[in-house]
Amino acid sequence: MTTISIGEPTVRMTQEERSEKSRQQILDAALKLFSHKGYGATSVRDIAEEAGLSKGNVYHHFPDKETIFRGLLDRYFQAMSQPDFPFNRALAEGSFPENLEGIGNAVREIVRDYREYVALIYVDVVEFDGTHVRKFYGDMAERFNSFMKAHGMEKELEGKLAAGLSPVSAVMLATRIFYNYFTVEILFGVKDHFGKDTDAAVREISRILRHGMLKPNA
């Protein structure tokens, strides 16, 4: 048994617990570094140091550097598939598209809390040619379809949406524009880039998505 003290009372850990803890420390350190320096510019030494472990130990838990990177994307995609992921909650519990503002706020929360993972997607696109994220985006329409079917949103939407408009397109479009808006705001660090504050921008986007930008009877 090893004893570790973290200021608090001494903690006993089994071998499995220690191993898992190290794995998570490595992933946490790698997330921070990959998302701020890119993949190629982050060294395994950096990761080990940031994690407070030796380089040898990192290679004990992961076969190579790229496996660490893939592990991080898996973490993110895993989180996004949980029912309590803010976006999934907002989409399921409200009534689309009346709840567009709620969806916008959920996306805002996600980009804020997961900004490093969002950056990882850019890293993959640049340094791995999008290899690891292509499937995720390619399956997105189908995933929305299943989600909406599972939550019985189809019939309700059929009656509300304009004729000939697929519910999937409507939800996809709304999702994408909010992700894009908050990525620029939070990841790029540009405040109020629509020329108005965030809440006003979310309201205006929601309104255009619901009723269009043209005058109603023109």
Add this chain to the structure above:
Amino acid sequence: MTTISIGEPTVRMTQEERSEKSRQQILDAALKLFSHKGYGATSVRDIAEEAGLSKGNVYHHFPDKETIFRGLLDRYFQAMSQPDFPFNRALAEGSFPENLEGIGNAVREIVRDYREYVALIYVDVVEFDGTHVRKFYGDMAERFNSFMKAHGMEKELEGKLAAGLSPVSAVMLATRIFYNYFTVEILFGVKDHFGKDTDAAVREISRILRHGMLKPNA
């Protein structure tokens, strides 16, 4: 005078021409490498080799690696400010928002032709914390404003757009969603990610932006 033969008749170049040609070769090589490997993972040796020059020569034309990177972003922002840039042409010569499909197609053309520069923006966000692109995005709303004023689009739009909706928001929103759509399609390499072909997606997005996703009289 130097004589170079490129299969074709011999070409004479002044010192200034040779220098400029080398500078462009360096930038072209750097664009290719930075956009595919990231900044930190691209070595000045790689750039020199790709450009067909020596490393010493690269440092003769540029003081350091980062200046090369900034030079590439300058190139891109410069191109975007030209009146004949596809987006500017589409926005100026058509009638917004009837020409949304045309704007969509212009953005498609841009992302296709400038995909490596678009990737550079991601590289800046990840590896330079967005330092070089923040101003560009921060000034975007104001830039649209000036552009529309210069082309006398205000009054026309005032009569067409829904009450209380700012023309800038309308144009910004449309621009962003198209950029996002084609970035995923072209840069991420995901075909038909809205679940339908590109033209159908552009039409559907344009329609939602113009008339909204809700039934007209609901």
Add this chain to the structure above:
DNA sequence: CGCAACAAACCGACCGGTCGGCCGGTAAAA
């Protein structure tokens, strides 16, 4: 014109330092 004198373009070796990955050894858990 010829040609010396200068400047700019260019090359490749070299610097201290870091890279990804491996491996032998140690100590603790099972």
Add this chain to the structure above:
DNA sequence: TTTTACCGGCCGACCGGTCGGTTTGTTGCG
């Protein structure tokens, strides 16, 4: 005792940047 977590030195390759020296183009003077 066997297995596993963990350490840190080691390898050849490569990093950004500098520098001494060579080639090439330009300029001015006779």
